[in-house]
Amino acid sequence: MTVSPDRPVATPHGGDRVAASLQAHGVRCLYTLCGGHISPILAAAKARGIRIVDVRDEATAVFAADASARLTGIPGVAAVTAGPGITNTITALKNAQLAQSPVVLIGGAAPTALQGRGALQDIDQRPLVAPHVKRFIKVRRVRELGPAVDEAFALALDGVPGPVFIECPIDVLYDEALIRGWYADAAGKGSTLPDRALRWYLNRHAERMFAGSHGPIAPQVRAVALPQASDGSVQAARAALAKAERPLMVIGSQAVVRAADAQRVAEAVARLGVPVYLSGMARGLLGRQHPLQMRHQRRHALREADCVLLAGVPCDFRLDYGKHVRRSATLIAANRSAKDARLNRRPDVTAIGDAGDFLQRLSADARPAAGWTAWADQLRQRDAEREREIDAQAARRGEHVNPVALFRTLEQVAGDHAVLVADGGDVVATASYVMRPRGPLTWLDPGAFGTLGVGGGFALGVATSRPDAEVWIVYGDGACGYSLVEFDSFVRHGLPVIAIVGNDAGWTQIAREQVKMLHDDVGTVLARSAYHDVAAAFGAEGIEVRTLAELPAALARARAVAAGGKPVLVNVWLDPTEFREGSISM
Structure with missing residues (x-):
């Protein structure tokens, strides 16, 4: 029927x-x-x-x-x-x-x-x-x-x-x-x-x-009111920024929870003229090369800033529980959650409401101060120095593939419509330093919970919501084990996802500090497993890369396979690295 x-x-x-x-x-x-x-x-x-x-x-x-x-x-x-x-x-x-x-x-x-x-x-x-x-x-x-x-x-x-x-x-x-x-x-x-x-x-x-179930079906779509910060908080934030000599913004996922408004939020950030760090789902909000976006040394910048605006970002472990912001700075917190806005640090200006809407209202008639240019130039110079350091680390050669070189290469190869799904520890954290999301809502990571295993599901959600996107999963080899079976789902549903597995044969984020502090690698050692063969067994294409020389052709092949409608997994053997030495979080 x-x-x-x-x-x-x-x-x-x-x-x-x-x-x-x-x-x-x-x-x-x-x-x-x-x-x-x-x-x-x-x-x-x-x-x-x-x-x-x-x-x-x-x-x-x-x-x-x-x-x-x-x-x-x-x-x-x-x-x-x-x-x-x-x-x-x-x-x-x-x-x-x-x-x-x-x-x-x-x-x-x-x-x-x-x-x-x-x-x-x-x-x-x-x-x-x-x-x-x-x-x-x-x-x-x-x-x-x-x-x-x-x-x-x-x-x-x-x-x-x-x-x-x-x-x-x-x-x-x-x-x-x-x-x-x-x-x-x-x-x-x-x-x-x-x-x-x-x-x-x-x-x-x-x-x-x-009883009562025989009448017509009549769904009722309810309008949901946008939670808006008070006009007073917007005015107070505008006044605080006007007095600032070294203002800084940190924008997080909650600022783009209204996906349809993402571009308007990006335009508001540009109008404000304040240097900004982007995190979570806000990564990519300003595109790949916007001059206001800073990528490195956020901790130092926060300690130097005299006015800090947190838009949809709580002072949790990612901001060292608020200690990254110096006590003498004016702190503005825009957040839908009153609890998150005041978490670990009481703001000078509290704006309870949608962070994206707050930024748009704050940017009305915005006039960036002339003095901010030197401050932004200082931050950009520091970023450029860090980029040169990353280039030097990417140039180091070993037996297999330098993880930094892997993501420098992927950054060059991935298309303009790429959406990046991050699932892993050490490998993904390295990717977050190197990769530049292409636009608003083009980077997905688990968020504050730090959950491993999101990769297969997130990629399915992206591929079905944005069928024209080029979907990449960046897997650590540990995280890959959680959702590798979903290559069966990718194949059955015709979803041409590209997965990159950074295969360093270990739970490296844990091993790095565990071995140093406890002198034991117990529970952190994996094998150089043939993940590409598993994907191929499900009907996808599997590619193995053991040297840097093989990488560009392998990534080009992966894009071509995906463009033809078939999912693909690239299993990249990685060399050890000290890129993220001392990066344990708690």
Whole structure:
């Protein structure tokens, strides 16, 4: 039977209500690992023209939804089965929560009448999930399904964005006749008083569960108000900048949570004329070569600045808990979260609201001070000196490939529409020093949680949200092990992702400090595994690189393969490096 995209399947069921709301909210892809508890949602979503992207690990589905949300500004949606399907998502959920990414996770559950009685995959899911989401929504009746989705989308975007969970028991998703048949079979045909009582109870339960579910499906897309900082805080920040001789901005992911506004935020930053460091999803906001963007020696710059604006950035470990900003400096914090704005350091100006909107309002009639030019030149000179040092480190030759030279080469080879997904420790941190994201929303890393294993899911989210992008995963060989199996998903769904595995046969970020401090490499040693052969076994192309001389041709070959529609993995053997000596974080 052929079903038009805007009509439900012939026999309506609860899954239709979920799918109708997803469609109304602009969802184009649903990320999932199949399970009988959620099958009606998948079938109904497919019937409505929503692309079903099934993966090999439930965490991957949530990572993909997370990446989609970051790039589109529309909450990303994943659906997983009950019990272990949900427990497998916890790390990805927590990562989305700490990255403030709007994700809607739909999870199956045991039948409402059998919960707590030992049904298949029946556990109390609320205590496991609730700490990691903004709201745990438990559906008990069919008519609640659509409103639950509508509420979840509004909650995910409201205030500080984050994940929301909807629990959908299996018996609210399948059609009424089928469920009543299941209940009739469960009740049996016995004539004893307990048998009759059970039949009465199950019939009564079904009546309540399906009550009000026969009317039309009418999704309600709720408008979510933009949280705006007060006019007073904008004026106070403008006055503080006007007095500053050495102002500095640090802009983070929260400033671009409204993806459609990213270009306007970039224009606002340019108008302000303040030197800026970009982090998280804000990397690439100003393109590759903007003169206001600084890349190196951020700690020194913060200590020298007399006015620091943190836009969507908390004073956590990445800013040494606020100690990078000197006490005599005027600190301005623009953040949707009052807690994050005041974390570890009380600002002189607190602007509670959307950081991107704050920057746009702050830049109105902006007049950069003439004295800032010398300050910016000083920072640029320091950047140039650091770039020369990196060039010198990249020039060092060894038996295999210098990690710095790897990313210097990749920086030259990757296309203008490249989106970079970072998944790893030492290798990815090196890439972040060297690579220059091409434009707004073209760099994805896990965020504050530092989660390994995001690569496969993030790449899926990027490739399905931006089908014209050239998608690169930069893997450490340790991180690669988490999602290497998703090359099967890339192949099945025709997603031409390019993965670079920096293969140094170890968990190098840990080993570097562990060996120095404890004189033992226990648990940090890996093999020079043939990751390219694993990718090839899934139907992708695998390329191995053991020397620097082989690298340019291998990367050119990878781009050509991906341009032809096939995913590819380049397994690059790396030499040891001291590039990030002494970089342990805690």
